[in-house]
Amino acid sequence: xxxxxxxxxxxNRNDRFTRGSRLVGVLSKAGLAFAILAVMLYGSFVSPAFxxxxxxxxxxxxxxxxxxxxxxxxxxxxxxGLADLSVPATIACGxxxxxxxQPVIGPLPAFVLAVGLAxxxxxxxxxxxxxxxxxxIIATLGIGTIGLGIVQAAVGGVIVYxxxxxxxxxxxxxxxxxxxxxxxxxxxxxxxxxxxxxxxxGRWTLATGGNYSAAEASAVPVQAVKAGAxxxxxxxxxxxxGLLGLTLQSARPLIGGGYEFSAIxxxxxxxxxxxxxxxxxPRAIAxxxxxxxxxxxxxLDGVRTPIQGFVxxxxxxxxxxxxAALRKRGVS
Amino acid sequence: xxVAADCALDMRGISKTFPGVKALSDVNFAVKFGTVxxxxxxxxxxxxxxxxxxxxxxxxxxxxxxxxxAEVRMRRPADAQALGIRMVxxxxxxxPDLSVAENVYLGRMPGKWTFLRKGEMxxxxxxxxxxxxxxxxxxxRLGNLSISQQQLVEIAKAYAAQPRIIVLxxxxxxxxxHETAALFRILxxxxxxxxxxxxxxxxxxxVLEIADEVTVLRDGSMIETRPIEGIxxxxxxxxMVGREVSNVFPKSPAEIGKSVLRVERISDGTRFRDVSFDVxxxxxxxxxxxxxxxxxxxxxxxxxxxRLVEGSVxxxxxxxxxxxxxxxxxAGIAYVPEDRKGDGVVPGMSIxxxxxxxxxxxxxxxxxxxxxxxHALAAESVKQFSISPPDGERRINLLSGGNxxxxxxxxxxxxxxxxLILDEPTRGVDVGAKxxxxxxxxxxxxxxxxxxxxxxxxxxxxxxxxxxxxMRDGHASEPLLRSELSEERIMxxxxxxxxx
Numbered sequence: 001x002x003x004x005x006x007x008x009x010x011x012n013r014n015d016r017f018t019r020g021s022r023l024v025g026v027l028s029k030a031g032l033a034f035a036i037l038a039v040m041l042y043g044s045f046v047s048p049a050f051x052x053x054x055x056x057x058x059x060x061x062x063x064x065x066x067x068x069x070x071x072x073x074x075x076x077x078x079x080x081g082l083a084d085l086s087v088p089a090t091i092a093c094g095x096x097x098x099x100x101x102q103p104v105i106g107p108l109p110a111f112v113l114a115v116g117l118a119x120x121x122x123x124x125x126x127x128x129x130x131x132x133x134x135x136x137i138i139a140t141l142g143i144g145t146i147g148l149g150i151v152q153a154a155v156g157g158v159i160v161y162x163x164x165x166x167x168x169x170x171x172x173x174x175x176x177x178x179x180x181x182x183x184x185x186x187x188x189x190x191x192x193x194x195x196x197x198x199x200x201x202g203r204w205t206l207a208t209g210g211n212y213s214a215a216e217a218s219a220v221p222v223q224a225v226k227a228g229a230x231x232x233x234x235x236x237x238x239x240x241x242g243l244l245g246l247t248l249q250s251a252r253p254l255i256g257g258g259y260e261f262s263a264i265x266x267x268x269x270x271x272x273x274x275x276x277x278x279x280x281x282p283r284a285i286a287x288x289x290x291x292x293x294x295x296x297x298x299x300l301d302g303v304r305t306p307i308q309g310f311v312x313x314x315x316x317x318x319x320x321x322x323x324a325a326l327r328k329r330g331v332s
Numbered sequence: 333x334x335v336a337a338d339c340a341l342d343m344r345g346i347s348k349t350f351p352g353v354k355a356l357s358d359v360n361f362a363v364k365f366g367t368v369x370x371x372x373x374x375x376x377x378x379x380x381x382x383x384x385x386x387x388x389x390x391x392x393x394x395x396x397x398x399x400x401x402a403e404v405r406m407r408r409p410a411d412a413q414a415l416g417i418r419m420v421x422x423x424x425x426x427x428p429d430l431s432v433a434e435n436v437y438l439g440r441m442p443g444k445w446t447f448l449r450k451g452e453m454x455x456x457x458x459x460x461x462x463x464x465x466x467x468x469x470x471x472x473r474l475g476n477l478s479i480s481q482q483q484l485v486e487i488a489k490a491y492a493a494q495p496r497i498i499v500l501x502x503x504x505x506x507x508x509x510h511e512t513a514a515l516f517r518i519l520x521x522x523x524x525x526x527x528x529x530x531x532x533x534x535x536x537x538x539v540l541e542i543a544d545e546v547t548v549l550r551d552g553s554m555i556e557t558r559p560i561e562g563i564x565x566x567x568x569x570x571x572m573v574g575r576e577v578s579n580v581f582p583k584s585p586a587e588i589g590k591s592v593l594r595v596e597r598i599s600d601g602t603r604f605r606d607v608s609f610d611v612x613x614x615x616x617x618x619x620x621x622x623x624x625x626x627x628x629x630x631x632x633x634x635x636x637x638x639r640l641v642e643g644s645v646x647x648x649x650x651x652x653x654x655x656x657x658x659x660x661x662x663a664g665i666a667y668v669p670e671d672r673k674g675d676g677v678v679p680g681m682s683i684x685x686x687x688x689x690x691x692x693x694x695x696x697x698x699x700x701x702x703x704x705x706x707h708a709l710a711a712e713s714v715k716q717f718s719i720s721p722p723d724g725e726r727r728i729n730l731l732s733g734g735n736x737x738x739x740x741x742x743x744x745x746x747x748x749x750x751x752l753i754l755d756e757p758t759r760g761v762d763v764g765a766k767x768x769x770x771x772x773x774x775x776x777x778x779x780x781x782x783x784x785x786x787x788x789x790x791x792x793x794x795x796x797x798x799x800x801x802x803m804r805d806g807h808a809s810e811p812l813l814r815s816e817l818s819e820e821r822i823m824x825x826x827x828x829x830x831x832x
Contacts, residue, residue, distance in 0.1 A: 199699040200692035207689055210678040217637060217667065217675040218689040218743065219657040277680045 032270065032286045039293045047300035055296070057179065063292045064185035067285060068240040069263040071192035072233030074284040078196065079229040080209035080276025082136045083264050086125055086144030090118040090234045091256025092151050094241025099251050100160045107167035111246075115238035121147045122234020126227025140230070152253040162249035171246035181243050188236065193281040205229060209276025265312060266291050269319045271326075291315065339401065340365045340497050340528030341386070346395035348381055355381040356392070359554045361547060363497065368519060368529045370543035370560070372536065373572055374762035377549040379532050383499055386530075387419050388412035400496060416496035422505055422760065424482045426489075428475030433457035435474050436489045460492045464518045478624050480511040484518070491522060498522065499530040504538060505760050508622035508788050509819075510827055516542050534762060536565040537791065548572055569763055586774075588798065589613035591649075592782035593665065593751040595634060598643030603629040604806035607643070611751060611782040616773065617811065618797030619786045621826045625803040627786045628670050631753045635667035636660040647750060661690055664750035668740050668757055670786070672733065676740045679729035683719065684710035686728050687743045713742035717772060734765025741772060752776065753784040758792065770796060790819045802826050 043050035069087055076084045097114035098107075105113070121143060128139040162168055173180050196202035204225045207215040216222045237256070245251040270287025272279030291312065298308050341363040348356040356378045363369040373379050384390045386397070388406035397404055399415050406412050426435045436457045457470035466484045474482060483503060490498050500519075504512045519542055523529055533539055539546060540560060548555040548571040555571050594610040604626035611617045619627050632638050634645060636654040644651050652663040660667070669675035677686055688695055688706050695705045710724030717738040719731070728739055737757060744752060754773070758766040773796065777783055787793050793800055800817055802809040802825040809825050 195699075198701060200696045200701055201699065203685065203689070203692055203701060207678045207681065207685070210680045211674075213671075213675045214678050215689070217635075217657060217669050218678075218686075219661045219747075220689060221656070221658060277678070 032283075032290055036286065036290050036293065039290065039297055043293065043297040043300065046297065049300055050297060055300075059292055059296050060182050061179050063288060064179070064182045065240050065244050066259060066262045066266065066292075067185045067288055068188050068236050068243070069233070069259055070266045070284050070288050071189050071281055072229075072236030073263040073267050074192065074272055074279055074281050075196065075205060075229040075232045076136070077264075077267050077272045077274060078209045078276055078279045079205045079226050080212065081129060081226060081229050082274070083260070084122075084125065084140045084230055084233045085137060085260050086121060086140040086147060087233070087237045087260035087263060088254070088256035088258070089144040089147035089151065090121050090237035091241035091244065091259055092148055092251070092253050093118045093121060094238035095245030095248075095251035095255050096151055096155055096160050096241075096253065098242040099162045099245045099249070100155055102162065102164045102167070107164045111167075111242045114242050115235060118238025118241065119231055119235045122231040122237075123227070125234065126230035129230060130223040130225075130227030136230075148253060155253070157253065159250050159252045160245075162246065167246055168249050171243055181247065184239070184243065188239065189281055189285060192232075192236075196281055201225070201228070206277060209273075209278070211277070262291070265316055268323070269315055271319070271323065273323050274320055275323075287319075338364045338366070340399070341530075342398040342401075343382075343386070344396045344398075346382065346385060346397070347393045348385060348390055349393045354552055356385070356552045359395075359549070359552075360557075361554060362557070363528045363530060363545075365496070365528050366523055366526045367544040368523050368531050368542050370531045370533065370539040370546040371549065372533065372539060372546060372568060373549035374764055377572070377762075378552040379549055380501075381552075382549070383419065383501065383530070383532065386412065386497075386499065387417060413493070416494070417499070418490035418493055418495040418497070419499045420486050420490050420501065420503060422502040424479070424486060426474055426482060426486060428473070430474055431470065432461075432468055432472050432474055432477070432485050433470035435485055436460060436470070436492050438489070440493070456492070457488070460488050464488055464491060464521065465514075466518070480507045480624075483507065484515070487515070487518065495527060497528045497530065499532070501532045502534065502760060503531075504533065504535060508826070509790060509823060510622055512538065534760065534766075535789070536568050536763075539568070540565065550574060572762075573764055586614035586777040586780075588615050589780065592647065593634075593784070594646045595630075596644050596646075598630070598633065598640050598645065600629060600633050600638060601641040604633075604803070604808075607803075607806075607808040609801050609808060609811055611784055613750075613780045613782050614777050615799065616777055616783045616785055616797045618793040618800035619784055619803065619808075620788065620790070620793050620800060620822060621803035622788075625826065626806040627803050628755050629806075630803070630808075631667060631755050631784070631786060632669075634660070635665060635753065637667075661747055661749070665753065666690075666744035666747055666749035666751070667753045668737075668744055668755060670755035670759070672736055672740060672760075677728045677736055679727070681728060682710075682725050683714065683728050683731070683739050684724040686739060687713050687724075687746055690743060690747045709746055713739070713746065717742050718768070732762075732765070734761035734768070737761055737765070737769060738772070741769070745776070749781070751782045751784065753786070755786045756788065757785065758787070758789070790822055793822070794819065 049055050073084060094114045097117060098111040101110035101113060124143050125140050128134045128143065129136045171180060175183055196205060204215070204220045207218070207220055208222045208225045212222055241256060244255060266288035267284045268274060268287070269291055270284040272284050294311070295308060298311065339362055343359065343361040346356055346359045346361070347354070359378070359382060361382065371379050381390065385392050388409045388411045391407065399417070404415060427438065433454045437453050454470050461468050461470060464484070464487070466488060468477065468481055468484065474485060477485065503515060507515060519529055531539070531543060543560045545557060545559055546563065546568065547557040548568065550572060589612055591610045591612050596608050597606050599605040607630055609617065619630070621627055629638065633640050634654070636656045636659055645654060646652065647663045647665065654660045654663060684706060687710055692701060695702050707724065713719065714722050714724050719735050719738050719742070728736060731739065741757070758769050761769065773783055773785070785797060794814065794817060797814060799811040799813055800822065801811050802822055804826055
């Protein structure tokens with residue numbers, strides 16, 4: 001770093017940390033890959049069940065359902081939207097409607113309509129956050145609660161069952177030996193990655209999260225971009241919920257509980273900045289892989305549930321702390 | 333030079349090396365009590381590094397520091413404060429939601445344990461503000477004050493700590509000339525109290541006015557320390573850049589064409605009313621006035637960053653309705669904002685990503701940004717505006733202020749606007765970059781662009797602009813031709829004071 005670079009009117013107050021930045025930089029890029037390898041290594045030592053194709057396929061399938069939400073949540077964090085807490089509602093909307101509407105309009109239209117209505121919840125979130133300027137935590141919590149209430153009222157608070165075995169078979173089936181759910185997740189992840197890293201919408205998302213005022217003054221439609229992140233997340237959650245419903249062939253209103261937490265954990269552990277402006281879909285997915293493998297290994301190792309929660313909590317705090325530290329050092 | 337008793341600060345042989353860069357090499361710097369000592373130099377000359385050594389943020393690689401004759405070692409800013417060294421930074425570092433008095437005594441509030449003695453604090457703050465001749469109510473919420481008043485509070489805060497040495501870093505960058513005069517009265521008062529004042533500024537005219545001594549830094553070395561008598565701006569610039577800058581404000585003559593942007597009787601309902609002017613192709617229209625007169629507000633409203641409640645905006649004879657910056661860009665208007673850090677650059681992004689931001693859709697097909705067009709645009713801009721370092725992939729916040737500003741201007745020129753509005757385009761940039769920016773503006777108008785330039789610096793306004801509109805309290809004067817203008821006349825219009 002040159003002297004000229006340091007003289008930017010006090011912008012870079014942390015230039016005294018530049019020395020360690022190479023090591024920190026390598027860690028921030030490859031740290032997660034090492035962590036994933038370490039967990040796999042540990043897993044294969046503690047449990048002979050870990051490295052079986054059955055177990056890994058299970059992990060992959062359950063990871064895929066959360067993973068679809070993670071792709072959307074990445075946009076919310078990158079755009080500076082903190083988090084979308086309405087995920088349980090949009091998942092429930094996707095799951096309940098895609099099963100409940102099957103007898104009325106058929107499985108595929110039911111699925112599409114379910115995802116569309118989930119997207120509508122996202123649109124409400126987006127308008128409140130992006131255009132009205134309400135804090136995202138409050139807005140998504142409120143809209144999520146309302147949405148869940150409506151879905152519960154619509155189905156009378158009971159469990160909805162699937163009535164179309166063909167669609168269930170498809171969702172639980174495999175294509176070229178790979179579970180369909182996993183394939184759908186991969187396609188969504190690829191599309192999400194392309195949009196965030198290669199499209200103008202993605203660049204706008206990063207700019208809006210990086211410096212909202214400067215993006216606005218650069219003719220970026222910041223309000224729409226911010227709102228869009230919540231729509232993307234809701235659509236993803238709707239798809240995720242629909243697939244969950246189809247695979248389980250039953251859906252209760254609280255089916256999506258905890259998914260918001262898992263998705264946020266994965267994104268944050270993946271090193272996507274909680275204050276926006278930095279992050280990518282592959283990073284978030286790496287975070288997801290790590291968290292899912294760790295959870296799986298803990299389960300196989302017989303670690304008690306409270307301890308598992310404890311470990312995940314530490315992971316989140318550690319990841320957010322790391323983000324803050326990296327931000328200071330100007331690596332991320 | 334001997335260490336005299338009146339020597340407040342004596343830095344000897346100061347070097348500071350960062351990995352790969354020698355930021356300061358063997359700098360000697362001495363300041364006497366009861367003097368104003370200016371430090372000048374281009375961005376990157378080492379002024380900030382030297383001050384960070386002085387305030388304990390950096391430990392020097394080698395060299396000794398004496399404060400009041402005694403050798404000291406400072407490991408952190410608190411050490412410097414304990415020695416009576418106070419910094420007033422370019423940006424305001426105060427808490428908007430606290431009162432003026434609470435800000436003045438922030439961190440050193442009187443009172444024991446948890447209970448503040450509020451009355452005592454307000455009395456003390458009143459005394460300090462009175463002493464400085466600042467008419468500010470200590471009970472007022474800081475956020476309600478103008479930027480220039482906040483700057484005075486910042487200085488009062490430093491002064492209240494009864495320092496021996498005060499460092500002021502570009503204190504006038506957000507002040508109008510009128511307010512600068514008030515600041516100078518305060519500085520002279522502090523000087524007469526025996527405080528050593530280190531004054532860092534790019535504004536050489538002010539340095540000549542206020543300083544007793546001046547030190548010139550260039551490329552991390554001390555070039556010269558000398559009394560202010562017998563030196564002029566041209567000489568100082570020569571020492572700073574190591575070359576002659578022939579004309580500080582070169583205005584290349586451009587052919588003036590038809591009117592491009594016309595605003596008629598625009599109001600935003602609160603901060604400006606009934607503002608009318610027009611800019612013609614090939615013309616630079618100056619917009620000046622005191623800070624807070626509504627200049628930036630007019631620009632931001634024309635660009636769609638805030639709403640107009642009345643009036644019309646026409647571009648090339650066609651009335652346009654602008655409610656967002658993207659509509660302004662479509663109408664052919666571009667705006668380089670005043671607050672470069674806040675509104676100009678996206679810090680985590682590269683030069684390339686910043687430059688293409690307003691025209692991303694034009695560079696995209698089916699939503700995908702054309703990689704080659706994106707990179708070509710950045711390469712071309714970097715070359716055309718000689719942005720340094722010439723690397724489009726460099727993160728923009730790692731550039732100097734002047735180079736960031738060039739990148740922001742490049743960003744807007746990529747949108748090929750008909751009208752370019754520049755809000756304080758040369759604020760806080762060094763002499764060399766300033767000349768370059770003026771050169772760029774000159775080329776743009778030569779190419780037929782219409783330019784509106786907002787500036788508080790009257791020599792710049794008078795040197796660059798063809799016509800000038802002076803704003804006062806949200807009202808705009810008639811456009812005045814350069815030939816009928818002088819600094820005195822502009823100040824008279826800006827302050828509403830009758831001319832002598």
